[in-house]
Structure formats: structure tokens, C-alpha cells
Amino acid sequence: MGASQSKPDGDKVFYNETPIQFSQEVIDHLQESAGSPGTSPERQSTLDAHIRARINAELGRLREEEKLVQEQIEAALEKENLSREREGPDRDEAEGGATNSLSIQGALEEVQRKVDRFYAKRDISGYLSVNESSQKLIECYRSHQATPLDCWREVGAFKSVVAMEEKKYISSLQQ
Known part of the structure; x- marks a missing residue:
């Protein structure tokens, strides 16, 4: 039905009625660029070396600038720390700020002592009364396997x- 209408009848050729003309300069430029598709290897290596030199110079300048900024930051922090140490730790603690080293x-040493004390007291073998009571409870459960509720005492x-x-134990940790 519509299939015959969508098929092309054949190739159509359009002819230009007005002649196209280019200037001699355009033609010469196109001929030059067609003759040499890219830059010569010598020129390319020269360009690459020049670009590398500029990149290295910029990188060096940025590193120097970074070093200068870092020195300024360190000097400011050192000045601030010295002024805090001169004013004393009482001022820092009262204000809730940082304390000196x-x-x-x-x-830190106090916290370490508390942690060491905690780990030292963690061992249950030092609690004889707990061990004795535990053994009595285990013996009761073994002897009353059918009626474990008899071990309530x-x-x-x-x-x-x-x-x-x-x-x-808790009171010893709070000391």
C-alpha cells in the first residue's frame, strides 16, 4: 500500500547553475596543508621541549610558594602555642580550650595507669569466693540433673x- 511510495525512484543529481570560484590564496593554503599533514618531527620535539621547560618552571614556582605558605603557617602556630603556654594551663582549662603538651x-599517663589496673583486675582467678560459689552451683546442677530448680539456694x-x-571491683576502678 504505502510501500511503493517510500522507495526512491533512483538517484537524483543536482547541477550547479552558478560556477564556484576560490581565490588563489585559499587554493595555495590548501595545497600547502595537503603537502604537509602535520608538523615536522624536529619542530614537534622543539615544541615538546619548550612546553616541558615551561611546566617545570611553573612547578618549581608553585613548590616555592607552597613552602613559603607552610613556613608562615608553622610560624603562626608556634607563636600561638607559645602565647598559650605563657598564659598557663589554668586559663586553657577554664576556657575549655586546648592544654599544653x-x-x-x-x-595520658593517668589513663594508661587506669587501663593497666583494669586489665590486672580482670583476672577472675583472684576471686576465691566467686570460684567456690561457682563450684558449689556446678556440683548442685550435676547432682540434680532431673530437677535443676532444687539448686535455687x-x-x-x-x-x-x-x-x-x-x-x-567498680569501687577499685573509681579510685
Whole structure:
């Protein structure tokens, strides 16, 4: 139906009625560019060397500038730290600001002592009353496997011993 209308009848050729003319300069330029498709290898290597030199010079300038800025920042920080140390740690702590390195070092050593004390007291073998109560509870459970609820006295005793030791342990950490 519409298939015959969408097919081309054949090639159509259009002829230009007015002649096209180019100037001699355009023709010469096109001939020159057609003769030499790119730059010569010598010229390309010269251009590459020149570009590399400019990049290296700019990179050196930026590094010097970065070094200068870094020195200025370090000098400002050093000046600020010196002024804080002269004013004293009491001022910094009262304002909630940073403290000097000596007070920070002291605080770190105190925290380290507390951590060491925590790990030293973590060992349960030093709590004989807990171990004895635990053994009694285990023996009761083994002897009353069919009726484990009969061990309620041992469970209560174990809980009270553990609670007492926990209180002692927490109070020792707060010292």
C-alpha cells in the first residue's frame, strides 16, 4: 500500500547553475596543508621541549610558594602555642580550650595507669569466693540433673557473691 511510495525512484543529481570560484590564496593554503599533514618531527620535539621547560618552571614556582605558605603557617602556630603556654594551663582549662603538651602527657599517663589496673583486675582467678560459689552451683546442677530448680539456694548465693565482688571491683576502678 504505502510501500511503493517510500522507495526512491533512483538517484537524483543536482547541477550547479552558478560556477564556484576560490581565490588563489585559499587554493595555495590548501595545497600547502595537503603537502604537509602535520608538523615536522624536529619542530614537534622543539615544541615538546619548550612546553616541558615551561611546566617545570611553573612547578618549581608553585613548590616555592607552597613552602613559603607552610613556613608562615608553622610560624603562626608556634607563636600561638607559645602565647598559650605563657598564659598557663589554668586559663586553657577554664576556657575549655586546648592544654599544653605537659598536661596532655600527664592525662595520658593517668589513663594508661587506669587501663593497666583494669586489665590486672580482670583476672577472675583472684576471686576465691566467686570460684567456690561457682563450684558449689556446678556440683548442685550435676547432682540434680532431673530437677535443676532444687539448686535455687546455690544460685542465690552465687548471685550475691558476684554482686559483692562487682561492687568491690567498680569501687577499685573509681579510685
